[in-house]
Structure formats: structure tokens, C-alpha cells
Amino acid sequence: MASLEDVSLQLNDKIASIKRLFHLKSIGNDPSLTTILQKIGLELANIQNNLDTFQARIQLQQTEMKSLKDLKNSVQKNSEVAHHLLENIPAHLPRKTAQSSTADPKDEKVAGNPVQPEPAKKSVKSKYFVREIEYLLMEEFNHVPGYMKGRMTYDQINAVIDELNTAVKAKYKILNQPLKSMSNITRNQYNTFKEQETKETKGQCFFVEADIKDFTRLKVDKKLNGIFNILRHCHRIREVRGNHLVRYVLL
Missing domain, CATH: 1.10.10.1890 (Ska1 microtubule binding domain-like)
Known part of the structure; x- marks a missing residue:
């Protein structure tokens, strides 16, 4: 339960706030101070716009920073994999099986002179x-x-x-x-x-x-x-x- 002193402080704070409001209201009704208050309002609006711009730029930089960190981690991982591959090159690398060729070098076409089919010869046993x-x-x-x-x-x-x-x-x-x-x-x-x-x-x-x-x-x-x-x-x-x-x- 709040003490009497705490209640008194709260009431005094509220009374002080009310007095400030009445004082500001009286200033707002003073024609000599209207222009100053309007300038102050414009300055506050500009400050708010600047704060919004700065906040948007900060969020953009945070996004870019996260992307750069992800890129750094990816590059570092690829570098480690490449280093591991360099140090562990196998002695035997996979190779493609050579395909046998049935083409005869004599059958190559000469520019402008297509080779004519030769008469049938005795079949030769393929390799x-x-x-x-x-x-x-x-x-x-x-x-x-x-x-x-x-x-x-x-x-x-x-x-x-x-x-x-x-x-x-x-x-x-x-x-x-x-x-x-x-x-x-x-x-x-x-x-x-x-x-x-x-x-x-x-x-x-x-x-x-x-x-x-x-x-x-x-x-x-x-x-x-x-x-x-x-x-x-x-x-x-x-x-x-x-x-x-x-x-x-x-x-």
C-alpha cells in the first residue's frame, strides 16, 4: 500500500503537468509566439524525417552486413574444401573408357569431293x-x-x-x-x-x-x-x- 508521501508526490506531479499544459496552451494563443511554434513544429518534422531516413539506411546496412558475413563464410568454406582437395589428390583419378573406332582414316572426306562407297570387300574380323x-x-x-x-x-x-x-x-x-x-x-x-x-x-x-x-x-x-x-x-x-x-x- 502506497504511503501518504508517495500519494502526495504523485498528486504534485500531476498538478505540475496540468500547469505546464495550461501554460503551453496560453502560449499557443499568444499571436506573438505562433510563428515561433510553427517553426519549431517544422524543425521537429524535419528531424523526424531525418530519423526515419537514418533508420532505413541502418536497416539496409544491417541486411548488407548479413549478406557479406554469409558470403565470407561461404568463401571460407570453399577455401577449406579446395585446400583439403589440394592436399589429398588421389593417386588414381577416374578415367573414361576409350571407345573403339571403326572409322578408317582413308574414309575421310576431302573438301568438295565426298568419298564414294567402295566395292564390297571380304569382311575383316573387327578388333x-x-x-x-x-x-x-x-x-x-x-x-x-x-x-x-x-x-x-x-x-x-x-x-x-x-x-x-x-x-x-x-x-x-x-x-x-x-x-x-x-x-x-x-x-x-x-x-x-x-x-x-x-x-x-x-x-x-x-x-x-x-x-x-x-x-x-x-x-x-x-x-x-x-x-x-x-x-x-x-x-x-x-x-x-x-x-x-x-x-x-x-x-
Whole structure:
């Protein structure tokens, strides 16, 4: 409950306010002071306009400052990513599989002289198109389950891919040789490769464990089988089994 002294102070403040109002009202009715009051009103209006302008500019600068901070954070993040990429360039970069060309350089058109179709010749056996296993991307490697990777690293897997591609190239180089030019050893290899083919591997490139032993330095062991699991998981190879033989078909 307010004391008598507090009530007295409140009443005195209200009385003083009322006196000021009557005093201002009397000034407003004084013709000699009307012009001064009008000037004061105009000055107050100008001050209010200036304050509104300053407030709008401050809000605009605050918006621009926020945009600059967002841009700074974005540039800093991109710089960190670029620095990380620079320090972690993989030893094996993905590459596009070379496409075989069936065009004959002799078939090029000469300006103003289109080449006329030549008479039909005896069909020539086209070269065998040899696929390659594409390197794993770092993103793919990171999505391989941990139990499947074990302690294997990204570079180790791609190094094995290099060896497997070497085996595939060596195998299909033999398959592409003319039979007349083959030695007895090469002819035996050729016949073995042909016997390994099935309907499922027709037109596909594949290798078997014997090819790894013959054409690479890899050991066919548990670790290599683990890498085969990763390559299957990443859709680089698939298995075709039959006649007690596992064929690894390139995708």
C-alpha cells in the first residue's frame, strides 16, 4: 500500500503537468509566439524525417552486413574444401573408357569431293574391344561398409584395379591375335580362354584366377577376395559361375 508521501508526490506531479499544459496552451494563443511554434513544429518534422531516413539506411546496412558475413563464410568454406582437395589428390583419378573406332582414316572426306562407297570387300574380323575396370571414386570408397573395407585403403584398391586391367589386356591381346601367328604356348592359352566362355559372358570381358596368376603380381588370397567383394559392391565386376570356375565379368 502506497504511503501518504508517495500519494502526495504523485498528486504534485500531476498538478505540475496540468500547469505546464495550461501554460503551453496560453502560449499557443499568444499571436506573438505562433510563428515561433510553427517553426519549431517544422524543425521537429524535419528531424523526424531525418530519423526515419537514418533508420532505413541502418536497416539496409544491417541486411548488407548479413549478406557479406554469409558470403565470407561461404568463401571460407570453399577455401577449406579446395585446400583439403589440394592436399589429398588421389593417386588414381577416374578415367573414361576409350571407345573403339571403326572409322578408317582413308574414309575421310576431302573438301568438295565426298568419298564414294567402295566395292564390297571380304569382311575383316573387327578388333576385340577390351574394357577396363574404372577406378573407384573417393565418394564410392567412403560409402563402402566398414566391415567390407577392413584396413584396406583407397589407393590399395585402385592399385589392384591397375593389376586386374593389366591381366585383362594381356588376355584379350592373345584372343585378338591371328591364329597363324601364334606359338604353341599361345595357341594353348587361346584355346583355354575360349573354353572358359559361356553364353552369359558372350561379348563381355572377364578374367579368372588363373589370369591373375599368369599376368599379374597379385596373390590370390583372402585380401584379394575382399577387394573383389568391394568391386562387386561398387558395380565394377560381377561373378559368373559354372563348370567349377568363377568368371569375373567387367561391368
